Amino acid sequence: MTMLLPRRGLAQILALIVILAADRVVSPQFFDLRLQDGRLFGSLIDVLNRGTPVALLSLGMVLVIATRGIDLSVGAVMAICGAIAASLADTHSLPVVLAAALGAGLVCGLWNGFLVAVLGMQPIVATLILMVAGRGIAQLITEGRIVTFTSPDLVWLGTGAILGVPVPIVIALGMLILTGAVVRGSALGLLIEATGGNARASELAGVGTRAMILAVYVWCGVCAALAGVIAAADIMGADANNAGLWLELDAILAVVIGGTSLFGGRFSLVLAVLGALIIQTMNTGILLSGYPPEFNLLVKAVVVLAVLLLQSPKLSGFAGIMARLRRAKP
Amino acid sequence: MKGLPPVLITAIVLVVGFALCAVQFPNIASTRVVGNLLTDNAFLGIVATGMTFVIISGGIDLSVGSVIGFTTVFVALAIERWGMPPLVAFVAILVLSAAFGAAMGAVIHVFDLPPFIVTLAGMFLARGASFLLSTESVPITAPVYSTVSDFALRMPGGGRLSAIAIIMLVILIGGILLLRLTRFGANVYALGGGRATASLMGVAVGRMTIKIYMLSSLLAGTAGIVFSFYTSAGYSLSAVGVELDSIAAVVIGGTLLTGGQGSVIGTFLGVLIQGMIQTYINFDGTLSSWWTKIATGILLFAFIALQQGLVALARRPAAKRAGAIS
Secondary structure, eight states: OTTTSOTTHHHHHHHHHHHHHHHHHHOTTTTOOEEETTEEESHHHHHHHHHHHHHHHHHHHHHHHHTTOOOTTHHHHHHHHHHHHHHHTTTSOHHHHHHHHHHHHHHHHHHHHIIIIISOOOHHHHHHHHHHHHHHHHHHHHTTSOEEOOOHHHHHHHHOEETBEEHHHHHHHHHHHHHHHHHHHSSHHHHHHHHHHOHHHHHHTTOOHHHHHHHHHHHHHHHHHHHHHHHHHHHTEEOTTTTTTTHHHHHHHHHHHTTOOTTOSOOOHHHHHHHHHHHHHHHHHHHHTTOOTTHHHHHHHHHHHHHHHHHOTTHHHHHHHHHHHHHHOO | OTTHHHHHHHHHHHHHHHHHHHHHOGGGSSHHHHHHHHHHTHHHHHHHHHHHHHHHTTOOOTTHHHHHHHHHHHHHHHHHTSOOOHHHHHHHHHHHHHHHHHHHHHHHHHTTOOHHHHHHHHHHHHHHHHHHHOSSOEEOOOHHHHHHHHOEEEOTTSOEEEHHHHHHHHHHHHHHHHHHHSHHHHHHHHHHHOHHHHHHTTOOHHHHHHHHHHHHHHHHHHHHHHHHHHHSEEOTTTTTTHHHHHHHHHHHTTOOTTSSOOOHHHHHHHHHHHHHHHHHHHHHOSSOTHHHHHHHHHHHHHHHHHHHHHHHHHHOGGGHHHHHHO
């Protein structure tokens, strides 16, 4: 686990604690948990539960960003896979539904990866194509309607509980452990970082950069598919227009808050998920505080700016200014 | 001219596409439809002109849609609630949006941050600010608005060239001149070619970055005013996703997203192609709106793949001759 938490993780953990403390102030029962009908309830559980889609997206996104890429299409992929799951749910068994939805996510990821790795397109543009077209495809699948379903198996994925813990949280945790085991249990993570650090040098050193890039986009697609299925299961329906709308931005934000540079290289899965939780804790806090949700975007913007400035390559210059100020004081 | 082939291809796609539409629906080939096309896409044309400058300089501006939304709300509230004369409100919002863009450019340059994430923060900020101003649609009843929307030049064939379409065309021509004929334009290309190189050539990189994002936000503010003329209302959720439409228009217009190459006229053609797809779908009546998105995505793919091919050919001197033929 020490490998997953680089030294700089401290800032994010502190940020989360500060925001949690602020939430405790605005809502005294924030940390209360209670067990009802075999499922835990409470604001904390709610934060984890609501944060699941973005956390899942950020798991894939962090790997893509580590290769110096970006995936703008994850929101649209969520919509596609949610639409597929919802339209199959009542006529097919759960394994078939899941296989179809995750398969679709895999194909979407493969498409993105093909454009970036094989055709050599810039990641922003390559994934912009699916971002624009994907929502159209999702609407094509649902024929523009909101498809609802009643299949208890799929609904369980969104609202059920295992040992009191809501299923989405279990899935997200499972994916985190699985992804961590795969990329950090092997040299894969290192190779991904090498690809992002300097693709050319890595290629010359014998790293299969194309395969790496293809693999991270595929994984990102699968994570997005899972997030889409959970989002659909949560509301027992698929809304092609709004499912996953703008979540790609939240996922990128989570990764950036988690300290992974948009210029590729070193990444941390745990911190990316922590970033997603920070965003959700903020959202929930604003809701609980009784402020209108309109403040949400403003607070988010301020947080992004703060995090950006802290991570700025020019921070050394800022530190220099601070040092000068300190010297000037006495 | 190196930047010409992609623009030519865009123009051919537009002409062929329009001809195909006209064969199926002869009524499309009328000045009425063309006039409406220009009016409906006026705000997109304006904002995409600014986006062209940003993208040629190697950046990206995700905040433009939110700036449009903020502008419509601000203008509506300023005129209807705060009793500002419309012209004062326009000047105020243009100054405000220019300052907003300048601030984003300054953050990008001073802190050496990726434009993508800085303008993403700008997008949240502007949208959040417009939510704060008002979450409901505010109708604008000022007499200027009815005068402007009534004004139109008659075109032969009964088409109307509306005031906002004229504003768009004027800005478009201004953009072409600015990019092609001025030192500022040359510097934009230089910046897209490489920041270090541009800096060594004597381009004031920081000042240019600030000016470019200022221009983009200023044009987004203008587009917002035009949008408020178009809808006669201010609404905080208006123009959501317009940044994507304008980036798509810029890319379809043959501008390289890596910067250094492109043209405003290509962007205009890109806007017209998107408008044409929409018009075709409206005429057809049986096709659903989502086909617009899918068609735009396919076009995007085709153009980017094409550019990728051209770039690859340009890098291989031996293959250059073959590239010239295609």
